[in-house]
Amino acid sequence: MSVTVARAEPSIAGVGDYIELMKPRVMSLVVFTALVGLVVAPVPMHPVMAFTALLCIAVGAGAAGALNMWYDADIDARMARTAARPIPAGRLARGEALAFGLTLAGFSVVVLGLLVNVFAALLLAATIGFYVGIYTVWLKRWTPQNIVIGGAAGALPPVIGWASATGGVGIEPLVLFLIVFLWTPPHFWALSLYRAEDYARAGVPMLPVVAGAAETRRQILRYTLVLAPVGVAPWLLGYAGALYGSTAVLAGGAMVALALRVRAEARGYAASKQMFGFSILYLFLLFAMLLADRMAGGLFAPLWGHFPIGA
Amino acid sequence: MSEHQPKQEPGIRLTEQQQRARRARSIAIAVSLAVLAVLFYIVTLVKGPGVLERPL
Numbered sequence: 001m002s003v004t005v006a007r008a009e010p011s012i013a014g015v016g017d018y019i020e021l022m023k024p025r026v027m028s029l030v031v032f033t034a035l036v037g038l039v040v041a042p043v044p045m046h047p048v049m050a051f052t053a054l055l056c057i058a059v060g061a062g063a064a065g066a067l068n069m070w071y072d073a074d075i076d077a078r079m080a081r082t083a084a085r086p087i088p089a090g091r092l093a094r095g096e097a098l099a100f101g102l103t104l105a106g107f108s109v110v111v112l113g114l115l116v117n118v119f120a121a122l123l124l125a126a127t128i129g130f131y132v133g134i135y136t137v138w139l140k141r142w143t144p145q146n147i148v149i150g151g152a153a154g155a156l157p158p159v160i161g162w163a164s165a166t167g168g169v170g171i172e173p174l175v176l177f178l179i180v181f182l183w184t185p186p187h188f189w190a191l192s193l194y195r196a197e198d199y200a201r202a203g204v205p206m207l208p209v210v211a212g213a214a215e216t217r218r219q220i221l222r223y224t225l226v227l228a229p230v231g232v233a234p235w236l237l238g239y240a241g242a243l244y245g246s247t248a249v250l251a252g253g254a255m256v257a258l259a260l261r262v263r264a265e266a267r268g269y270a271a272s273k274q275m276f277g278f279s280i281l282y283l284f285l286l287f288a289m290l291l292a293d294r295m296a297g298g299l300f301a302p303l304w305g306h307f308p309i310g311a
Numbered sequence: 312m313s314e315h316q317p318k319q320e321p322g323i324r325l326t327e328q329q330q331r332a333r334r335a336r337s338i339a340i341a342v343s344l345a346v347l348a349v350l351f352y353i354v355t356l357v358k359g360p361g362v363l364e365r366p367l
Contacts, residue, residue: 010329015339048357052350111347115354 013096017086021069021097022062022104029283030061030157033180036287037161037173039294040239045165049116053164056112057157059104060124064131064153066101070094071136078202081195101132112164120163127156144207151184152177158287175233176290182227183283186220186259190276193217193262194269217263220275224259228252231286243296244289251282 034057038050045053069076069087077088086092105128113121135150155177162173189207192199193216196208208216231252235245258278261271325333 010323010325010333011336012328012332013336014332015335018336018339046357048353052354055350107347111350115351 011093011096013086013092017092018066018100020086021066021092021100022059023065023068026065026154027058027061030154031058032284033176033287034157034161034164036290037158037176038165039161039291040158040172040176041162041165043165050164053112053116053120053161056108056116056121057124057160057164060108060112060128061157063101063104063108064128066097066104067128067132068136070097070101071132072140073097075141075202075204079195079198081198116164117167119167120160123156123160123163127153127160130156140204142205144205144210146205147188148185151181151188154184155180171237172234172239175230175237176287178230178233179227179286180283182223182230183279185223186227186255187276187279187283189216189220189223190262190272190279193272217265221256221259221263224255228256231282234290240290241293241296244286244293247285247289251285254278255282 031054034054035050038045038053069085072082073085073087073094076082076085082088087094087097105125109121109125109128112124131150131153135146135153139146139150158176158180159169159173162176163169192206192208193213196206196213199206200209207219229252232245232248234240235242235248240248255275255278258271258275262275265271
């Protein structure tokens, strides 16, 4: 009896392919929101420790991205937006992505635990586990609520940033969590409105595919109406200044106006595309203003507390 | 091994592209490990003896 053993071709994957696996654009947003969580925290953090924490969070996010691409290679191959990713394009084998993702996940969590604190490391591990185990493997192919619940993974980085500085959690990072959490559905549903065919072909039960465009437009408006006031909460709770408050009110108003336009849009996707684009700017603005507020108010105190200027 | 007298050894022979890709990956791994070592070194300097204290 002869046994044929399938042997993988030696890899042609370059370093760039591995970097692509880490979803650098998602990673940059993760690092940014984590940085804000870290800076907003009332405990000063040495710049080297802050850098270490952000590096671990970035690598952890990259690990989650790689594991997502490992599991979703079949879906990615059927969608125009993702067909050029390294695995569906044939530049990288699934096993390579799995090994890479697991290695990065292990290193990021262990290093964060050893060098920063164990609580932040556990949160990072939970975030990666949630994104891969709950969102990617379970929810994404099963329910139109996939991105609502899965959004929790994307909303945790500011909490991890805060935990890196303080060793715990508080109401402030939980409000930041809530902002990203409530922002995720209108953001992705605006995209999925004009990508519905893509999702349908891939068999992903996104809301427009399952419940139709009209219901999706209603849901976008509902979530945005909750998001806008929550976006102002950091100011109302007193840990962000007037700069943040006024930005949150204005940008939140613009989000609601756009959501109303999306709701009213009878045909075409001009408003949906605008909403998707502006939603990215909205989240960036809110977190940037929080950062600016803290930097201006505290003269870099949280981050640079160890180095008093002019001392 | 001379280029003019290639030996027909059994096993996998990497193409030039595969060799280039492997070399690039190896360098990237080496750089990552070096960064990790330097990071641990610097953090040890920053934390001093406190490096052993890891509050939960």
